[in-house]
Amino acid sequence: MGTQQQTNVLPHAHADLLTDAAYDYYGLRLATCGLDQKIKIWKLDEATGTWSAEDEWKAHDAPIVKLSWAHPEHGSVIASCSFDRTVKIWEERKHEPKASSAVGRWGLRTTLTEARGSVRSFEFAPPYFGLKLATISTDMYLRTYECLEVHNLSSFTVLEELDMSTVSSPLLTGQGTPTLTAASLEPASPSLGPQMHPSSSVTGIVLPAPGGPSPAANPSNVQMTRPGIGAREADGGWCLSWCKEKWWGELIAVGSGTTGVLKIIEFPPNQHPITHLTLTQEPPTAKGARPGKPLAITSVSWAPTCGRSYHLVATGSRDGLVRIWKLRPPKQVGAPGEDGQWIATLVAEFDDHGASVSRVEWNVTGTILSSAGDDGNVRLYKQAYGSVWRSVGRFSTEQADDGDETMGE
Helix, strand or coil: CCCCCCCCCCCCCCCCCEEEEEECCCCCEEEEEECCCEEEEEEEECCCCEEEEEEEEECCCCCEEEEEECCHHHCCEEEEEECCCCEEEEEECCCCCCCCCCCCCEEEEEEECCCCCCEEEEEECCHHHCCEEEEEECCCEEEEEEECCCCCCCCEEEEEEEECCCCCCCCCCCCCCCCCCCCCCCCCECCECCCCCCCCCECCECCCCCCCCCHHHCHHHCCCCCCCHHHHHHHCCCEEEECCCCCCCCEEEEECCCCCEEEEEECCCCCCCEEEEEEECCCCCCCCCCCCCCCCEEEEEECCCCCCCCEEEEEEECCCCEEEEEEECCCCCCCCCCCCCCEEEEEEEECCCCCCEEEEEECCCCCEEEEEECCCEEEEEEECHHHCEEEEEEEECCCCCCCCCCCCC
């Protein structure tokens, strides 16, 4: 039985490289941005399955890095960040005629200018916490904002400014019993069954596998970094992702700089932020990974829990690896054996891309992870029998010459 074609090409989307694309809450509109400093809004014709350009305007004075839609309960609102060190909030004026400039259908409501470096990532908080967003920029600061009056989008104010180069975890003890978290699998095909590696789990840190050399004991595993701000900008990664569930509070995962460190931070009401975990990546051990490759985390995605008692956080890095972390919050603060601590375990590691990973993203139920890399492929991962994660397929924008099927079973 044939399958229905479910791919579309947006012709002449941008005059230069496209840097980001984001669906709205309902998946009926798509926003794109690029190095041409423009934002485009596309609308889906559900009858024909085709996309058509609805609006277009010059949004920044430098290449745009990322954009995102706010939850629809706040209206038709999008935000964008750029190398011009700003985050801009745009609101659609639905009664205005369509136009090709920002003074038409989409109006600029406010510009956030606190960053002293290019703003590389941002994300709106889950709607239960109000109209909030967090940003991370190359000045190494994590900033959170809140719109004090949801009907006045110019009322965004800074809530917190954290220097990520100095924030540390009070629970980073470096003690614990090594725990096997993944089993080795023989791959059934080139696109299925990546080799996975034993790792160790303690609160906030991953130790070498039992019997394995420590990073310090093996000079070839020492991370090579180049001096200078320009090198840091080229080799670094700045990304963040909010916890999607209200129950656990305002939690955010943040990666910044060249070190490949991921931090889990909570913003309790009327209290100072708390760093629950500091997760360090092991030296590259996957097949094809070379010592000295940059470890910077380029993308992070916090999975919806959907009733699970633990969290899943995925990262993609410049070393070409996709990693999945399992985070266990304390069952009860002060409970025996828990000590009120979060526990982190590295449960999966994939090297399928063989090149820098640019984006990781979970599906709506947090059961399937997708990743995109510089190899031009989007890859899918899913948990299999025995709680072992496996690659389940891939697809590419380029059709194979021999008509080979690229999707997994």
